[in-house]
Amino acid sequence: xxxxxxxxxxxxxxxxxxxxxxxxxxxxxxxxxxxxxxxxxxxxxxxxxxxxxxxxxxxxxxxxxxxxxxxxxxxxxxxxxxxxxxxxxxxxxxxxxxxxxxxxxxxxxxxxxxxxxxxxxxxxxxxxxxxxxxxxxxxxxxxxxxxxxxxxxxxxxxxxxxxxxxxxxxxxxxxxxxxxxxxxxxxxxxxxxxxxxxxxxxxxxxxxxxxxxxxxxxxxxxxxxxxxxxxxxxxxxxxxxxxxxxxxxxxxxxxxxxxxxxxxxxxxxxxxxxxxxxxxxxxxxxxxxxxxxxxxxxxxxxxxxxxxxxxxxxxxxxxxxxxxxxxx
Amino acid sequence: xxxxxxxxxxxxxxxxxxxxxxxxxxxxxxxxxxxxxxxxxxxxxxxxxxxxxxxxxxxxxxxxxxxxxxxxxxxxxxxxxxxxxxxxxxxxxxxxxxxxxxxxxxxxxxxxxxxxxxxxxxxxxxxxxxxxxxxxxxxxxxxxxxxxxxxxxxxxxxxxxxxxxxxxxxxxxxxxxxxxxxxxxxxxxxxxxxxxxxxxxxxxxxxxxxxxxxxxxxxxxxxxxxxxxxxxxxxxxxxxxxxxxxxxxxxxxxxxxxxxxxxxxxxxxxxxxxxxxxxxxxxxxxxxxxxxxxxxxxxxxxxxxxxxxxxxxxxxxxxxxxxxxxxx
Numbered sequence: 268x269x270x271x272x273x274x275x276x277x278x279x280x281x282x283x284x285x286x287x288x289x290x291x292x293x294x295x296x297x298x299x300x301x302x303x304x305x306x307x308x309x310x311x312x313x314x315x316x317x318x319x320x321x322x323x324x325x326x327x328x329x330x331x332x333x334x335x336x337x338x339x340x341x342x343x344x345x346x347x348x349x350x351x352x353x354x355x356x357x358x359x360x361x362x363x364x365x366x367x368x369x370x371x372x373x374x375x376x377x378x379x380x381x382x383x384x385x386x387x388x389x390x391x392x393x394x395x396x397x398x399x400x401x402x403x404x405x406x407x408x409x410x411x412x413x414x415x416x417x418x419x420x421x422x423x424x425x426x427x428x429x430x431x432x433x434x435x436x437x438x439x440x441x442x443x444x445x446x447x448x449x450x451x452x453x454x455x456x457x458x459x460x461x462x463x464x465x466x467x468x469x470x471x472x473x474x475x476x477x478x479x480x481x482x483x484x485x486x487x488x489x490x491x492x493x494x495x496x497x498x499x500x501x502x503x504x505x506x507x508x509x510x511x512x513x514x515x516x517x518x519x520x521x522x523x524x525x526x527x528x529x530x531x532x533x534x535x536x537x538x539x540x541x542x543x544x545x546x547x548x549x550x551x552x553x554x555x556x557x558x559x560x561x562x563x564x565x566x567x568x569x570x571x572x573x574x575x576x577x578x579x580x581x582x583x584x585x586x587x588x589x590x591x592x593x594x595x
Numbered sequence: 596x597x598x599x600x601x602x603x604x605x606x607x608x609x610x611x612x613x614x615x616x617x618x619x620x621x622x623x624x625x626x627x628x629x630x631x632x633x634x635x636x637x638x639x640x641x642x643x644x645x646x647x648x649x650x651x652x653x654x655x656x657x658x659x660x661x662x663x664x665x666x667x668x669x670x671x672x673x674x675x676x677x678x679x680x681x682x683x684x685x686x687x688x689x690x691x692x693x694x695x696x697x698x699x700x701x702x703x704x705x706x707x708x709x710x711x712x713x714x715x716x717x718x719x720x721x722x723x724x725x726x727x728x729x730x731x732x733x734x735x736x737x738x739x740x741x742x743x744x745x746x747x748x749x750x751x752x753x754x755x756x757x758x759x760x761x762x763x764x765x766x767x768x769x770x771x772x773x774x775x776x777x778x779x780x781x782x783x784x785x786x787x788x789x790x791x792x793x794x795x796x797x798x799x800x801x802x803x804x805x806x807x808x809x810x811x812x813x814x815x816x817x818x819x820x821x822x823x824x825x826x827x828x829x830x831x832x833x834x835x836x837x838x839x840x841x842x843x844x845x846x847x848x849x850x851x852x853x854x855x856x857x858x859x860x861x862x863x864x865x866x867x868x869x870x871x872x873x874x875x876x877x878x879x880x881x882x883x884x885x886x887x888x889x890x891x892x893x894x895x896x897x898x899x900x901x902x903x904x905x906x907x908x909x910x911x912x913x914x915x916x917x918x919x920x921x922x923x
Binding site: 314315318320324343351352353355356358359360362363480482483484488489490491495496 | 642643646648652671679680681683684686687688690691808810811812816817818819823
């Protein structure tokens with residue numbers, strides 16, 4: 268059975284009754300099947316009562332909290348006893364060796380750029396063609412980049428070109444124009460921000476299941492007051508999960524203007540919109556693709572997990588890290 | 596107002612009522628004055644209900660869990676948003692430089708050994724005199740130690756000699772004979788184990804208030820599946836808090852046989868005994884000494900905090916670390 272994420276989208280109380288975790292809110296009272304849950308996402312205020320922390324702690328289930336705008340806020344992760352500092356030392360060692368750090372940072376950006384182009388390859392406007400050429404040449408430039416600033420610059424330019432290309436294949440009302448993050452300024456940005464936040468949290472969940480420390484990163488500076496390793500790895504998965512879903516939801520008219528709340532000075536998904544988005548996000552995350560090397564079906568969630576383990580294997584000197592690039 | 600620790604010694608339910616955190620158990624219902632609480636210690640099963648996690652998370656209060664034997668088990672520490680990897684990188688850097696690592700490890704052991712001798716200086720049996728000589732010569736040997744194993748060996752030998760000396764100044768029934776940790780085999784070991792666990796958790800609390808990662812350590816290996824930095828720093832404080840309290844409680848006959856439960860094959864403090872010990876531990880931790888450099892009174896808790904900050908300052912290259920040694 269594939270474990271999936273459990274999203275709480277109504278203000279709720281969560282408590283234990285006879286060994287079962289119960290969630291109670293305006294729509295009723297239900298058991299949470301914790302044995303099938305990988306992590307919990309709280310999109311509205313949640314009260315966690317007696318015993319829940321103890322049970323989820325034993326099962327190792329993290330709870331991610333999102334704020335009103337759909338941005339990731341915090342994670343409640345009960346301390347595991349299975350902790351040790353040796354992998355963290357190796358993580359830091361790779362960061363401190365500037366040559367090694369640059370190589371890993373390039374891998375993340377290379378993965379992202381290849382996946383940008385793979386997403387765009389399904390369209391053929393002039394802007395798309397131009398952008399794919401730009402990105403292709405940026406992948407070439409990446410090889411010669413000498414420092415992190417240069418690598419970040421290459422990513423930033425590719426990113427701009429990529430979103431411009433995306434705007435050319437979607438209805439005008441959903442155009443991104445310019446990525447505005449906090450708070451999102453239009454419907455396009457609201458969808459991309461929400462999706463990216465979810466990818467970030469999905470990666471963070473998988474990092475927690477390894478021995479890696481989420482604050483030690485290579486592309487992003489560890490001094491960012493975020494789980495910067497999650498930012499690094501999310502670069503690879505944002506295009507294939509968040510952006511792909513964005514294009515699908517609006518081009519298939521699954522999400523429309525009625526799914527947004529723009530009564531405030533910012534635009535965010537309303538409850539109906541969030542519910543719709545999360546349903547599709549979970550479907551995406553648990554949908555499978557055939558893995559060429561493993562010769563079996565794997566979910567997108569598996570792909571993220573494998574990515575984190577690949578990084579851990581690199582750090583432990585078992586196998587050099589190569590980023591995930593869509594092969595299908 | 597000095598913040599103190601809050602110990603839960605009865606099976607309890609903790610919940611929020613009108614913005615106040617309430618603790619309810621067999622002895623009644625009370626408000627927990629969270630604004631004066633530094634950390635919470637759960638010595639019995641505790642149910643934490645709606646809103647408590649959210650409030651203690653905002654206030655940054657950790658909850659330490661202890662098991663039946665009085666050993667530290669786990670900490671629930673809601674993720675702070677104020678995290679970054681740069682200090683961890685510096686911590687790892689010092690670990691990776693073997694010369695630097697050895698220096699820090701020696702400082703911890705040197706602090707511990709000086710404090711061993713300071714505790715013993717209040718007694719003058721022949722065994723004590725002999726032990727103080729041994730420890731003094733071990734402090735000398737420390738300077739020439741070439742690796743961590745040698746440093747650990749010096750500490751181990753001093754430790755044995757120190758406990759033998761302690762046995763010579765206490766009633767026979769409380770003698771330690773041989774340190775047996777899990778589970779403690781006699782009343783002496785039970786008291787030392789409980790006290791040491793509390794010191795370990797007190798140090799851990801202070802580490803959490805810095806940016807240091809508790810799994811990266813210097814004397815103990817980071818590969819130990821514990822918060823090994825807390826083990827490192829606790830070496831310095833165990834003599835002056837746990838051992839000093841041990842000698843005080845039994846020589847003043849404050850704790851006696853009736854405070855133990857030895858119906859099982861191991862000896863542990865019973866509820867009355869734990870309560871008595873914790874009361875004295877908290878008094879010790881919040882009692883003050885005049886600080887020579889700061890020219891003001893500081894609590895033992897302050898001393899631990901300052902020790903952790905001294906280590907952080909060393910890592911950030913501000914000031915080399917010198918261990919705390921009793922000056923009074």
